[in-house]
Amino acid sequence: MPTPSVSIPTIGVFDSGVGGLTVLRALLDRVPDANYLYFGDTARLPYGSKSAATVAHYTVGAVRYLQEQGAELLVIACNTATALALDDVKRAAGVEVIGVIEPGAEAATLVSKNRKVVVIGTEATVSSHAYRHALEARKIAVREKACPLFVPLVEEGWVEHPVTEQVARIYLSEAFSKEARDADVLLLGCTHYPLIKPLLRQVTPEHVAIVDSAESTAQEVARRLESWTMGKTKPPLASTTRAGSAPHLRFFATDSAEKFRAMGTRFLGLSVEDVLHVDLKE
Amino acid sequence: MPTPSVSIPTIGVFDSGVGGLTVLRALLDRVPDANYLYFGDTARLPYGSKSAATVAHYTVGAVRYLQEQGAELLVIACNTATALALDDVKRAAGVEVIGVIEPGAEAATLVSKNRKVVVIGTEATVSSHAYRHALEARKIAVREKACPLFVPLVEEGWVEHPVTEQVARIYLSEAFSKEARDADVLLLGCTHYPLIKPLLRQVTPEHVAIVDSAESTAQEVARRLESWTMGKTKPPLASTTRAGSAPHLRFFATDSAEKFRAMGTRFLGLSVEDVLHVDLKE
Numbered sequence: 001m002p003t004p005s006v007s008i009p010t011i012g013v014f015d016s017g018v019g020g021l022t023v024l025r026a027l028l029d030r031v032p033d034a035n036y037l038y039f040g041d042t043a044r045l046p047y048g049s050k051s052a053a054t055v056a057h058y059t060v061g062a063v064r065y066l067q068e069q070g071a072e073l074l075v076i077a078c079n080t081a082t083a084l085a086l087d088d089v090k091r092a093a094g095v096e097v098i099g100v101i102e103p104g105a106e107a108a109t110l111v112s113k114n115r116k117v118v119v120i121g122t123e124a125t126v127s128s129h130a131y132r133h134a135l136e137a138r139k140i141a142v143r144e145k146a147c148p149l150f151v152p153l154v155e156e157g158w159v160e161h162p163v164t165e166q167v168a169r170i171y172l173s174e175a176f177s178k179e180a181r182d183a184d185v186l187l188l189g190c191t192h193y194p195l196i197k198p199l200l201r202q203v204t205p206e207h208v209a210i211v212d213s214a215e216s217t218a219q220e221v222a223r224r225l226e227s228w229t230m231g232k233t234k235p236p237l238a239s240t241t242r243a244g245s246a247p248h249l250r251f252f253a254t255d256s257a258e259k260f261r262a263m264g265t266r267f268l269g270l271s272v273e274d275v276l277h278v279d280l281k282e
Numbered sequence: 283m284p285t286p287s288v289s290i291p292t293i294g295v296f297d298s299g300v301g302g303l304t305v306l307r308a309l310l311d312r313v314p315d316a317n318y319l320y321f322g323d324t325a326r327l328p329y330g331s332k333s334a335a336t337v338a339h340y341t342v343g344a345v346r347y348l349q350e351q352g353a354e355l356l357v358i359a360c361n362t363a364t365a366l367a368l369d370d371v372k373r374a375a376g377v378e379v380i381g382v383i384e385p386g387a388e389a390a391t392l393v394s395k396n397r398k399v400v401v402i403g404t405e406a407t408v409s410s411h412a413y414r415h416a417l418e419a420r421k422i423a424v425r426e427k428a429c430p431l432f433v434p435l436v437e438e439g440w441v442e443h444p445v446t447e448q449v450a451r452i453y454l455s456e457a458f459s460k461e462a463r464d465a466d467v468l469l470l471g472c473t474h475y476p477l478i479k480p481l482l483r484q485v486t487p488e489h490v491a492i493v494d495s496a497e498s499t500a501q502e503v504a505r506r507l508e509s510w511t512m513g514k515t516k517p518p519l520a521s522t523t524r525a526g527s528a529p530h531l532r533f534f535a536t537d538s539a540e541k542f543r544a545m546g547t548r549f550l551g552l553s554v555e556d557v558l559h560v561d562l563k564e
Contacts, residue, residue, distance in 0.1 A: 043331060049537055050325060152434045163448055170445070255331055 009225060010035040012071025014062050016045040018260065019151075019191030020077030021267035023100065026194075026218035027075070028247060028270075031225060035248040037069050039278075040264075042255035047080040048124025056085035060092045061280050065252065067093065075221060076100065077191055077214070079121060083130035096224060103220040104187055104213030105134035111209045112185040116141045118175045118208075121189035123148050131189050143180035147171045147190075154192045157266065160199060168196070168203045176205060188212045195267065251275040291507060292317040294353025296344050298327040300542065301433075301473030302359030303549035305382065308476075308500035309357070310529060310552075313507060317530040319351050321560075322546075324537035329362040330406025338367035342374045343562050347534065349375065357503060358382065359473055359496070361403060365412035378506060385502040386469055386495030387416035393491045394467040398423045400457045400490075403471035405430050413471050425462035429453045429472075436474045439548065442481060450478070450485045458487060470494045477549065533557040 011034050013024050024038055039062045041047075047055050059081045063074050074097045076082045076089060082099030090097045108117045117140050119131040126146040135142045150171075153164045176183060186208050188194065194214050201210060249272075253260035257275040264272035293316050295306050306320055321344045323329075329337050341363045345356050356379045358364045358371060364381030372379045390399045399422050401413040408428040417424045432453075435446045458465060468490050470476065476496050483492060531554075535542035539557040546554035 043333070043336075045331065046328075049327065054325075148438055149431070149434050152431050156430055163445060163452070166445055166448070 008033050008035060009072050009228070010037065010070045011073050011075060011221065012036075012063065012066030012069070013038045013075045013077050014041075014059065014066060014081065015039070015078040015191060016041045016047040016058075016081065018042070018263045018267045020075075021264055021272075022191050022194040023075060023077035023214040023217055024249075025268055025270075026212075026214045027221060030218040030222045032247055034225075035070075035250075037066050037071050037250050037252070039063075039066050039252045040254070040260060041280075042253045042260060044254060046124070047078065047084075048122055052084040055081055056088040058280075059085040059089055063089055063093055063097075065278065065280065067095065069250070069252075071095070073221070073224065074098070075217060077217065079125040079130070079189060079191065079213070080128070083125065083128040098217060098220055098224065100191070100213045100217045101130050101134050101189075103216040104189060104211065105131060105138060105140075107213075107216035107219070108135065108185045108187045108211045109138040109140055111211055112140060112183075114182060114184055115139065116143075116180065116183040117185040117187055118143045118145060118180055118183045119187045119189045120145050120147045120150075120171065120175060120193065122146065122151060125189050131187065141183075143175060143183060145171060145175035150190065150196065151192045154195050155263070159195050164196060165199055165203060168200055172200075172203055176208075184208055186210050188214075249274060252278045254278055254280060290315050290317060291354050291510070292319065292352045293355050293357060293503065294318075294345065294348030294351070295320045295357045295359050296323075296341065296348060296363065297321070297358075297360040297473060298323045298329040298340075298363065300324070300545045300549045302357075303546055303554075304473050304476040305357060305359035305496040305499055306531075307550055307552075308494075308496045309503060312500040312504045314529055316507075317352075317532075319348050319353050319532050319534070321345075321348050321534045322536070322542060323562075324535045324542060326536060328406070329360065329366075330404055334366040337363055338370040340562075341367040341371055345371055345375055345379075347560065347562065349377065351532070351534075353377070355503070355506065356380070357499060359499065361407040361412070361471060361473065361495070362410070365407065365410040380499060380502055380506065382473070382495045382499045383412050383416050383471075385498040386471060386493065387413060387420065387422075389495075389498035389501070390417065390467045390469045390493045391420040391422055393493055394422060394465075396464060396466055397421065398425075398462065398465040399467040399469055400425045400427060400462055400465045401469045401471045402427050402429045402432075402453065402457060402475065404428065404433060407471050413469065417469075423465075425457060425465060427453060427457035432472065432478065433474045436477050437545070441477050446478060447481055447485060450482055454482075454485055458490075466490055468492045470496075531556065534560045536560055536562060 076099045082101045086099045123146045126144045132142045158164045257277045261272050358381045364383045368381045405428045408426045414424045440446045539559045543554050
């Protein structure tokens, strides 16, 4: 009988912190029959203020570690690392690598009827214009809006809080003003935002669809795995599934394992237990 | 006639970012007759999530740079660096070093009548318990309260905003609850907070005095310089003053000089011009 690590894929998920756990959560829904290794570079976050070279260096180091632990497919669940380091990671990895930006842009393109999308994200993501480029390449008009207070509000745990609602109303009324008034998609370009999706739904104009990069990325991973099991591409994976058994989750954090466990449980919506502190050389 | 660098002191101010500019602003009021060198380690912030060894390593590197530029007195205008690295900096520097925690704790002690103080700061500062230790050593009872949303609210520029007022009411009602109800001092243990001091004054109970670490640190610097000019301690400095002339300000930032200029001007309340990008080796 084959061991689980042979019969089901091992997926490595990388983020600078805990935000990428919303991508892991979407993956657990879409691809429950997998082993997951999650790496949070919590000691060196935020990546947003770092140079492209530094972000690439850190990200490549982390995904190498994930590969040493057995990852056969890599998900860069970090907008900054995807924007600044995806090509470097692809060159270094030698396995398939999926970032969060292309799947998000693709999903928004499919949903938008009038080809006008509002993207919200951190200051760093918006300044990189990575979503703008991905959407404009698909002939979609884009309004980008930085929402720097959403991450700290989510980290404070105020996901259904009147303050967060008030902040969201201010940000979104700016985002959907003037030439973006008739945009019909709101693209969540930050891994923290799925936690306030119900609140954002309340304050977003009714005709606007909300597209979530985390969810879109999980769909893309599911598609890639399907193509593997259909024998279209490498690597050859058995199609055996572990019906009914819980997926195997392991976590690696460069800052305190205890802090990761506490914050991570909130982001994943599941108890985060098996956390190993990792010290990567600079 | 002596050159300015001989006749007036050159003071090096260090912070992980722009927050320490509130300390520089207080210094400009208290000690206008000085040259100032400000170092913001903006590429490597925040220090709060880093190990003590890393913070000490970065801080020592930065103050060495300030000394190479001529700093004769060093101000560590960063709560995390003061909490984790002040002793290392003192050992490495060979000149006088003043942190923000002791002056803040001392000022709060002098002001508090019933010897009960509420300290607010970032999660990292509160977790370090540096203010608690400094105040308890002075027989002051302490309530520490982390206010993680204040920094992003200030950085968003919402210093007189209804959202910030609402957040402040929530934090302060928690801070002054139960056994801290009769505390009579609110100690601002974060360099960002002086920018919302007028708003905090509005929502803090009337009987409570607000003590600001930035202001207290500037007072301490003024006292040290007085003792120099009175010949009590080294180094020998001429007491010549440059009445009427603007103090000479130079800034060094490890991230983009342009970003530092834009954000810095808001924090300093003066135009930040002479910014040099510095790349320190790890």
